[in-house]
Amino acid sequence: MGILEVKDVGKRFGGLQALGDVNLSVAENTVHAIIGPNGAGKSTLLNCLVGKLIPDTGSVMFDGQSVLGRTPFEINQMGISRVFQTPEIFGELSVMENMMIPCFAKRDGSFRMHAIENMHNEKDIVEKAEAMLEDMNMADKRHMHSSSMSRGDKRRLEIGMCLAQEPRLLLLDEPTAGMARADTNNTIDLLKQIKEERDITIAIIEHDMHVVFSLSERITVLAQGTPLVEDTPENIKGHPKVREAYLGESA
């Protein structure tokens, strides 16, 4: 029984069957990649997991509880954090403030009225955020406006913000899209390090095969809204069906 169980999930947009009978099981403490050509339904599937879309059929269970019908912030509080394709951070806030917000969310839940409290009295939050910035190698940037950072740094900050919530499942949506090679390699190293240091399950949607094969332990190939095969990276590499549906396209 995996930490995330997707059963018979289907989603239709008008006449287009975006997802049909998707079954997927992500085992705890593994890195699971979901790959597939453009329009295979990867993003739709991801949006169904985090509450942005509600599937027409099927069920999505996280740690034995259904996520369907819950809002994104409720699902996040259950322990699923999401990293976006283009980094979503609080651009007008400083790096330190960006890191403090998930710490508050972890400690206080989805809403707490702390209108008069002084920020300096929130010692545990400040310490945790600083430690997290240290982990991300960003301590020197703590006073920067986060919108003025490079794309690679924004990605690093976003991942750090997700980790500060101590999620059980981290969802990554093409984390290296649009990145230069050096930034991509940095991100891979960061993710490897995270995997080693923390008890965390990672599900990753990715286009870049280099990233997929250097990180993942299981791979699901999605094509036209349904899973084609699911196997280890070694087996996927040589799988004829996959070559045909996916790798053949780029070869």
Added chain:
Amino acid sequence: MLGLNKKDTSLLVIVAALVMFAPFILNPFPSDSGLAQFNAGYPDLMQRFVIFGIFAIGFNILFGLTGYLSFGHAAFLGVGSYSAVWMFKLLSMNVIPAIALAIVVSGLFAVLIGFVSLRRSGIYFSILTLAFAQMSFNLAYSVLTPITNGETGLQLTLNDPRILGESATADGSIPVTSLFGLEMRSTYEMVVGPWAFQFNAGYYLCGIIMLLAFYLSIRIFRSPFGMMLRAIKSNQTRLNYTGLNPRPYALAAFVISGMYAGLAGGLMASMDPLAGAERMQWTASGEVVLMTILGGTGTLIGPVLGAGFIKYFENIFSKINDTVLHNWFSFMPDGLEDFVVFLIHPFIGKGWHLTLGILFMLVVTFLPGGLVEGGQRISRMVKKKSDDDTNAKTTPAE
């Protein structure tokens, strides 16, 4: 001090000093000089400065922090005024219960409107708040006449019950508002040579309340709650995917700023116990938006500056007429003098709104950060210039 850092404390101290010494500061010109018309140190105007300051500080908590642009905030001001006047009619002429009721009622009203309006964001939110405010305005003029007294406006009469007070004073007139016996209208005049400084009880009450409101807003700005509100403005998607529910945060900000507006309305009625529907009109809502933007949205001091600026110039501009202009420009040759007066004429007196509209456009277009940003730009330029000067001096020596 008071849980504020050094910078905020000094800001608070400066504002407190300005408020306390306003009767001096705003009265720099001797009363017999020609410039006396630029004095602003009389009670009525000073009260307006601080009351609109409170209104704008509250509006800034919503707009400045969350970015939600409400076009219906005057409705809360109106509700506050009506509540306060009713308290004067029914209970007593003491301002404390009146102000308390004004805050409570406008707060409840804000919960209702905010709950519905905050279901949508962006322009939809602006239109919803505008619709609610127009609706309140229309109702105040029509069906709610028993409560609002329609077009005439709500006033005190000799027949009001005033359970804890008296319906009429011994000499048969309507009693005046007071703070435990201290009449709001009582003014001490200090005459120093040609100057006459006025110290009004009502102004000082409003001033102290404004300082409290200002202090509270600093605390909110610096609190985790304030940070969440800025996060709402910055990126709602990320906030949602960080496990935080933006709606109760935004609603709390909306209600707080509605209560500030109600407080301002209650104070207005406490200084002059009447209330009319025109206070709720959407141009009045637009005015508080302008005050906040003109001063500097999202800054602490901005709204206070903006409110003071607009109320001061409203007062001055309304007083200037053609005769005054002819006096000013009398040094010019006759034809030119008439021409200049002709050019300026549309903007003064009753033309204040035209000036206001132009100011609005200029500020939004060229100075979106308001006076605060303008001040920063100037200080940066000065700094850069003096740096250049020192560089210029040192370079040849090397």
Added chain:
Amino acid sequence: MDAIILQILNGLDKGSAYALIALGLTLIFGTLGVVNFAHGALFMIGAFCAVTLSKILNLSFETVDPTQTDFLGNPLKVKTPYVMEWFGAETGAAIIDWAVPLAILFSIPIMIGIGFIMERGLIKHFYKREHADQILVTFGLAIVLQEVVKYFFGANPIPTGAPDVFKGSFDFGVMLGFDPNAIIYPYWRLVYFAFSAIIIGGVFAFLQFTTFGMVVRAGMADRETVGLLGINIDKRFTIMFGIAAAVAGLAGVMYAPINSPNYHMGMDFLVLSFVVVVVGGMGSLPGAVLAGFLLGVLESFASMNEIKSLIPGIDQIIIYVVAIIILLTRPRGLMGRKGVMEE
């Protein structure tokens, strides 16, 4: 039954005005992505075009008429409008009488000109700014336009009459077989409705059947893609702004005989037109028209005495109540498209 028909008819003229203003607002919003709070002011300026033309046509010179004397026995001074002098008394009088319809021609170039100046001079600089900034700057502009009109024309409403032929009412009920006097309807309101229908039809035909319209519609659907095709979309949008301004202006010109123009009529209509746009669905042209008429008719029903005695004050707030219900239950409005202005 007759009462219902009467209320529908009564709602049509206000509904027409809402529909025309909302149409322009939607065009501007859909094409330029700008929320124009000054659009009501354009409606108001249109109405004042009618006032101005009527004033111009009435410009007179004074002559002394020796055949008439005033009560002191002095010869009477008689004012004769120039048009009557130039075109003869009869034609001149007819021209003055028809001032409002003539103002249509007079106002089109003025309104398009104002639209161009507004777009090129101000709005252009706000395409990339936040919606809040757009709202604020156009709000400032609306105040300025309103105050300028107030400065020149004063604060009081200026009665501006329809041509004599259209004055008076006709008994609509008799035509439908009801009792006489059951449905009395002023001619001019019917003219206004017909005129609005023509304008609305014209705008839709223009968008549907011309290449220009096709590009604009494509631009409304997806601005970036159309821009990529190498089509100079900005220039077309400027023209579209002029057209939207003209539509609002024409709505105002013809409205002058229904309600005497005053300087704040623009603001009054603007708030309601925004509500109309929201109810119809932001970015949907048919939605704007439909919602305009719907709300006009609803407002008219709510002002019936039977309904008012049932729910006091409902006539004052009906439009807002409907808007709030629609926004909460159907956030996209009646005919809103997906993806337009969501969050």
